[in-house]
Amino acid sequence: DGGITQSPKYLFRKEGQNVTLSCEQNLNHDAMYWYRQDPGQGLRLIYYSQIVNDFQKGDIAEGYSVSREKKESFPLTVTSAQKNPTAFYLCASRRTGGPDTQYFGPGTRLTVL
Amino acid sequence: SQQGEEDPQALSIQEGENATMNCSYKTSINNLQWYRQNSGRGLVHLILIRSNEREKHSGRLRVTLDTSKKSSSLLITASRAADTASYFCATDGGNQGGKLIFGQGTELSVKP
Numbered sequence: 001d002g003g004i005t006q007s008p009k010y011l012f013r014k015e016g017q018n019v020t021l022s023c024e025q026n027l028n029h030d031a032m033y034w035y036r037q038d039p040g041q042g043l044r045l046i047y048y049s050q051i052v053n054d055f056q057k058g059d060i061a062e063g064y065s066v067s068r069e070k071k072e073s074f075p076l077t078v079t080s081a082q083k084n085p086t087a088f089y090l091c092a093s094r095r096t097g098g099p100d101t102q103y104f105g106p107g108t109r110l111t112v113l
Numbered sequence: 114s115q116q117g118e119e120d121p122q123a124l125s126i127q128e129g130e131n132a133t134m135n136c137s138y139k140t141s142i143n144n145l146q147w148y149r150q151n152s153g154r155g156l157v158h159l160i161l162i163r164s165n166e167r168e169k170h171s172g173r174l175r176v177t178l179d180t181s182k183k184s185s186s187l188l189i190t191a192s193r194a195a196d197t198a199s200y201f202c203a204t205d206g207g208n209q210g211g212k213l214i215f216g217q218g219t220e221l222s223v224k225p
Binding site for chain 1: 143144146148153154155156157158161201205210211212213215216217218220
């Protein structure tokens with residue numbers, strides 16, 4: 001099956017700990033995106049990458065970091081500097097040069113205790 | 114930054130009725146998309162309409178776009194309980210490197 005996967009589905013961490021969220025795609029898409037969604041809200045862009053070994057900050061990058069060492073993978077680290085990390089995190093990918101349609105993973109719900 | 118505003122924020126209808134959701138945006142666009150999100154799940158792409166198109170259909174979905182008013186509407190005809198979800202519009206903000214700008218969403222509840 002082709003698609004985009006995120007793991008784990010639920011994640012609990014203690015305050016002050018860094019945590020890394022996984023995002024993998026086998027769609028051969030060049031571009032990948034990380035969004036944050038708070039209850040009853042739309043999506044806000046954290047980071048995006050249009051090609052391997054390159055990424056750019058989105059609208060709310062503070063307290064987050066990413067890497068893009070492989071085309072298939074775009075992990076997001078939520079650092080202890082992120083003041084309010086409890087949220088639903090969504091990863092997406094897109095084929096560059098085509099329509100702007102993004103394909104989303106199932107999301108990871110992070111709860112910081 | 115969020116540029117989309119959707120109206121209404123929540124909509125409750127009976128099965129079989131039509132549901133209309135509206136989206137307004139602020140900047141010029143190349144295209145506008147609508148996505149659906151079931152509770153606690155990822156988003157699923159529904160339909161894309163280009164800036165030079167005024168109306169597009171896909172099954173029970175009808176999307177209109179008025180670039181002079183910077184607005185779009187999504188109509189779901191003959192709604193079903195399975196259509197219960199949140200619906201988001203997203204624009205490309207005019208050549209933003211593939212980035213999408215999402216609205217706040219309309220929460221649709223279809224009662225059987």
